[in-house]
Amino acid sequence: MRPSLLGLMALAACQPGPSGPVTETGALEPGDLRLASGEFYDGFSIQAREGQWIRVEVVAEGFDPYLILRSPAEEQSEVDDSDESDTRRTEIAVRATESGQWVALVTSFAPAATGTYSATIEVTDQAPVGAVDASQGPTIEV
Ligand SMILES: [Ca+2]
16 A cells, blocks of 8 residues: 555545445344343444544344444543334434544343344434434424
C-alpha cells in the first residue's frame, strides 16, 4: 500500500463521513459475552464524529431485542426497547455528542435469550426521519 493512501485512510479514520446503511446478521447464542444481568450480547463498533447521527435498527427472530449505544468515553449510553407494537424490532437514532468509536450492543430484553437477528447501522450528517436528538432534552416516543 502506498504511503499516500495510508495517510488518506488515517485521515478518514479521524473524520468519518456518512456511512452505511450496513446490515449485519448475527445470533445471540451460548458462548457470546453476557451482560451482568445475564443477557447475551454482540457488540458493533461505529465510527462517528460529534454532530453526526447514528441509527441502529435490529430485527430479531426468536427473542425480544434490546439495544444499548455507548459513547467513546462511555458517558452517554442510550438504550431502547422494542417498538410497543412489534416486539421483534427495535431502533435507536441519536446525535453523537463525541467523536470516536461508539459501540452498539445488540442484546435481549430477557436474560439468556437466544436467536438470530439483523442489525442495520447507519451514520448520517442529517437527522434520520423521525429521529429525536436525545442530547437536547427529553426523549419523545415516535
Ligand atoms: Ca453472537
